[in-house]
Amino acid sequence: MNIGSSPFDETEEEDYYEQQQQHMSLDRSPSPRLSGGWSSPGLTTPHDGAANLSRGPSPSKRPNGTPRDVTWASAKAASARVNGYPSYTSQNQGFFSRHMRKVSEALPYFAHGGQEDRLREKEKLGRGRAGPGGSGRGLRVGDMARRVALLLNRRRRYAALLMLAIVGILLWFSTPIKYLYRRTSFLGGGSKFVIILGANQGGGVMEWKGAREWAIERDSVKNKKRYANEWGYELEIVDMATKKRYAHEWRESWEKVDVIRNSMRKYPNAEWFWWLDLNTFIMEPSYSLQSHIFSNLQATTYRDINLYNPLHIQHPPNGTSGDPNAPKFANYLDPIALSATGDSDPNSINLLVPQDCGGFNLGSFFVKRGEWTDRLLDVWWDPVFYEQKHMEWEHKEQDALEYIYTNQPWVRPHVAFVPQRKINAFPHGACGDDRGVPEGGCGGLDISGKEPKGGKEKECGVQGIHYQEKERDFLVNMAGCEWGRDCWGEMYNFRELSMKLNRNLWEKFKDWWDGEDEEDVKKKKEGEKKEGKKE
Amino acid sequence: MQFPYPRKTSQPPAYQPSRASTFQRRRTLRNLAPYIAGILTLILLFVYFLRPSTPTTTRAPPGTPPVVLVTTLDAKQSEHYKANIIENRKDYASRHGYSTFFPNTTDYDLMSGVPSSWSTVPAMRHALTLYPHTPWIFYLTSTALIMNPSQPLDLKVLDPRKLESLMIVDRPVVPPDSVIKTFSHLKGERIDFILTQDKEGLAGGSLLLRNGEWAKFFLDAWYDPLYRSYNFQKAEGHALEHIVQWHGTVLSKLALVPQRVLNGYTKEVAGSEEGRYQEGDFVANFHGCARDPKRNCEMEMKPLMVRWQELRDGEGRR
Numbered sequence: 001m002n003i004g005s006s007p008f009d010e011t012e013e014e015d016y017y018e019q020q021q022q023h024m025s026l027d028r029s030p031s032p033r034l035s036g037g038w039s040s041p042g043l044t045t046p047h048d049g050a051a052n053l054s055r056g057p058s059p060s061k062r063p064n065g066t067p068r069d070v071t072w073a074s075a076k077a078a079s080a081r082v083n084g085y086p087s088y089t090s091q092n093q094g095f096f097s098r099h100m101r102k103v104s105e106a107l108p109y110f111a112h113g114g115q116e117d118r119l120r121e122k123e124k125l126g127r128g129r130a131g132p133g134g135s136g137r138g139l140r141v142g143d144m145a146r147r148v149a150l151l152l153n154r155r156r157r158y159a160a161l162l163m164l165a166i167v168g169i170l171l172w173f174s175t176p177i178k179y180l181y182r183r184t185s186f187l188g189g190g191s192k193f194v195i196i197l198g199a200n201q202g203g204g205v206m207e208w209k210g211a212r213e214w215a216i217e218r219d220s221v222k223n224k225k226r227y228a229n230e231w232g233y234e235l236e237i238v239d240m241a242t243k244k245r246y247a248h249e250w251r252e253s254w255e256k257v258d259v260i261r262n263s264m265r266k267y268p269n270a271e272w273f274w275w276l277d278l279n280t281f282i283m284e285p286s287y288s289l290q291s292h293i294f295s296n297l298q299a300t301t302y303r304d305i306n307l308y309n310p311l312h313i314q315h316p317p318n319g320t321s322g323d324p325n326a327p328k329f330a331n332y333l334d335p336i337a338l339s340a341t342g343d344s345d346p347n348s349i350n351l352l353v354p355q356d357c358g359g360f361n362l363g364s365f366f367v368k369r370g371e372w373t374d375r376l377l378d379v380w381w382d383p384v385f386y387e388q389k390h391m392e393w394e395h396k397e398q399d400a401l402e403y404i405y406t407n408q409p410w411v412r413p414h415v416a417f418v419p420q421r422k423i424n425a426f427p428h429g430a431c432g433d434d435r436g437v438p439e440g441g442c443g444g445l446d447i448s449g450k451e452p453k454g455g456k457e458k459e460c461g462v463q464g465i466h467y468q469e470k471e472r473d474f475l476v477n478m479a480g481c482e483w484g485r486d487c488w489g490e491m492y493n494f495r496e497l498s499m500k501l502n503r504n505l506w507e508k509f510k511d512w513w514d515g516e517d518e519e520d521v522k523k524k525k526e527g528e529k530k531e532g533k534k535e
Numbered sequence: 536m537q538f539p540y541p542r543k544t545s546q547p548p549a550y551q552p553s554r555a556s557t558f559q560r561r562r563t564l565r566n567l568a569p570y571i572a573g574i575l576t577l578i579l580l581f582v583y584f585l586r587p588s589t590p591t592t593t594r595a596p597p598g599t600p601p602v603v604l605v606t607t608l609d610a611k612q613s614e615h616y617k618a619n620i621i622e623n624r625k626d627y628a629s630r631h632g633y634s635t636f637f638p639n640t641t642d643y644d645l646m647s648g649v650p651s652s653w654s655t656v657p658a659m660r661h662a663l664t665l666y667p668h669t670p671w672i673f674y675l676t677s678t679a680l681i682m683n684p685s686q687p688l689d690l691k692v693l694d695p696r697k698l699e700s701l702m703i704v705d706r707p708v709v710p711p712d713s714v715i716k717t718f719s720h721l722k723g724e725r726i727d728f729i730l731t732q733d734k735e736g737l738a739g740g741s742l743l744l745r746n747g748e749w750a751k752f753f754l755d756a757w758y759d760p761l762y763r764s765y766n767f768q769k770a771e772g773h774a775l776e777h778i779v780q781w782h783g784t785v786l787s788k789l790a791l792v793p794q795r796v797l798n799g800y801t802k803e804v805a806g807s808e809e810g811r812y813q814e815g816d817f818v819a820n821f822h823g824c825a826r827d828p829k830r831n832c833e834m835e836m837k838p839l840m841v842r843w844q845e846l847r848d849g850e851g852r853r
Contacts, residue, residue, distance in 0.1 A: 186584040186585055187584070332643065332657050332660050332661035332664060333660065334663065334664040334667065334751070335664075337751070371748070371749070371784075372748070372752075374784055375749075375752050375756075375784045378782045378783060378784040379778075379782055379784075382761075382778075382782075384761060384762060384765050384777060385759075385761050388761055388764070388765065403761075407759055407760050407761075408752075408756055408759060409751075409755050410748070410751040410752045410755040410756075411755075
């Protein structure tokens with residue numbers, strides 16, 4: 001034990017000096033050499049080794065039979081030092097040493113530094129007891145572990161082991177555990193969401209797909225798969241190939257309703273079903289649906305269609321022909337159906353659609369399982385409606401939904417709208433040109449219907465349509481790209497942009513190392529954008 | 536003898552219960568506290584996450600009538616006739632604590648060229664709005680008379696067990712050959728729509744509708760402008776048959792009951808005896824008298840109207 005000259009408690013000062021002096025005076029025995037033996041000149045003899053060997057089974061003989069240079073004399077001296085009459089006071093006396101000992105006990109290696117040699121000698125002499133010191137000199141892993149173990153009492157040891165095991169398991173299985181947590185309905189709630197991706201649209205017998213179409217499909221599917229895996233959602237990829245079943249029937253390309261219904265049957269415990277067209281790309285996979293929308297439906301959605309009403313749907317409905325001279329009971333509807341916001345309870349929202357410049361957009365929308373949804377899916381397609389309107393309804397089920405929303409008052413209290421940029425942002429070129437955001441951004445997608453930041457000329461608030469990189473919009477829907485735009489080019493650019501925006505620290509560092517500073521990135525991106533536009 | 540250890544004494548000390556001192560107890564408590572707290576937190580978390588959603592049932596205010604009778608009155612009919620009909624309904628309603636509602640067929644804004652008979656649908660929707668807590672709506676056409684007012688609808692058909700015994704299952708919705716048949720395993724509690732069938736199809740002259748979200752959906756879907764403009768031959772009657780056959784969410788709420796329970800015909804058009812009104816039946820329906828220009832409802836109804844008045848007055852005298 002090495003007593004340092006560090007400051008210590010004043011009251012014990014005298015004690016300490018006394019002890020120190022005592023120590024000094026008594027500790028005059030020859031000091032041990034590192035190699036063993038003693039430095040006193042007269043005691044070493046040239047015959048040491050032979051004498052040692054000749055004395056039969058030498059206590060210093062190790063099991064492997066290698067004799068060490070320990071002399072009888074030195075052993076005796078050491079022995080006397082340990083077993084004989086204590087020639088010096090225990091080091092354990094006095095406040096300071098006691099406490100230092102306590103402290104130093106916690107440090108496994110240095111704890112018995114002062115006694116190390118003595119113990120080692122002792123063992124060599126064959127009196128080896130299972131001392132706490134062990135025989136090794138220097139730091140050895142096993143040694144240290146044993147010391148730690150000895151320092152702990154049994155219960156603590158078990159607790160520590162358990163903790164270690166738990167931490168180990170958690171680390172080792174961190175990915176599956178995170179996934180499980182996010183999936184479990186009462187924890188992360190991921191299994192309550194089903195993403196339905198309509199793949200292979202118009203494929204099958206109608207049209208051969210080229211390399212670009214396949215590439216679009218591959219990228220889109222991969223993107224959704226990753227997202228679903230990240231958050232523990234269900235992913236249902238449906239083959240929308242024009243089936244023969246529909247080819248000669250009235251219901252041509254109305255499969256969306258059937259597909260949603262099938263998914264509801266397939267995932268009986270899921271709550272929300274998210275329809276996604278193939279030409280969509282999730283730009284920010286780090287947004288969960290819960291945090292993005294569903295944890296706070298009241299604040300992320302709006303019910304009153306008058307806030308943003310590209311179709312000029314009359315609200316409140318009066319269920320009439322729209323004749324202003326309607327008879328006296330024209331408004332025979334209940335107050336909830338007449339209210340612009342239904343019952344204003346977010347739990348009654350069953351359908352969540354974005355509106356683009358031309359009305360509802362079903363490229364990305366949510367339905368909630370429930371009786372209301374069953375009814376809606378049931379009346380969505382009707383032969384009488386179809387017979388009268390199929391020439392007029394260019395967008396088929398989208399127009400039909402708008403029609404039902406307009407004319408059947410039971411629908412409205414359960415429909416809510418999402419600002420389009422929240423789940424269905426368009427690229428530049430769809431629904432007109434990108435109007436950009438004002439200086440300093442929009443500050444969130446305001447749904448209050450107040451004059452948005454930057455006025456009507458910008459992409460803020462409920463009228464925002466186009467994807468804004470600065471605002472990190474969630475999803476891009478390349479709607480209508482198959483008519484005169486380049487689907488694959490857009491998909492590629494957005495994929496690259498998403499990857500760039502979501503680089504991790506290491507990748508950012510690498511890019512920085514490669515000398516690609518912000519300016520370069522910007523230039524490169526703009527170049528890409530221009531290219532994209534050209535295409 | 537020498538023993539290495541002191542021997543046990545022959546008189547052991549009196550047994551003392553090993554009661555832990557307060558200090559020890561406190562220490563064990565302190566040691567256990569984190570575990571207990573942890574378990575409690577877990578339980579609370581579970582309770583929090585697994586708690587059932589709060590039911591949002593609104594209690595009906597006292598004095599809510601259990602049934603509302605709805606009859607739409609045609610402006611073309613004579614005042615005397617209308618008064619008789621209203622009297623007939625009110626008599627029945629007052630016996631059982633029901634309410635009545637008599638809108639005119641012209642009250643609602645049907646589109647131009649749409650038969651006025653369509654007004655029955657918004658009239659029912661209107662009744663739902665006026666009586667939001669009333670569980671049932673009873674619609675009876677103005678060409679029908681309540682002949683036997685003694686039994687409340689509850690006993691007659693609304694009680695789930697009674698309804699289950701009356702329900703006609705697995706019957707083509709539109710006789711004789713519709714492939715859509717009424718469901719065979721329906722619970723009385725889950726029925727929202729009760730009506731009868733005559734020889735030609737569903738008889739919409741007398742029907743019961745349970746108030747609720749489904750009723751709103753059903754009436755709004757039925758009243759859709761595209762159905763009104765489609766020129767169904769029998770207007771709302773055919774539209775009803777159409778939605779029942781094409782939409783499962785409607786069919787699954789519908790129960791057919793024998794015709795005479797709700798809707799006995801005085802003159803069977805298709806010549807069946809099954810649905811023919813007999814003395815003592817609940818309702819006598821002069822079906823088709825308003826539609827057919829050769830018939831006159833008031834004249835046809837006169838004998839039974841007199842008979843009903845006789846019965847009522849005789850009852851009062853007794």
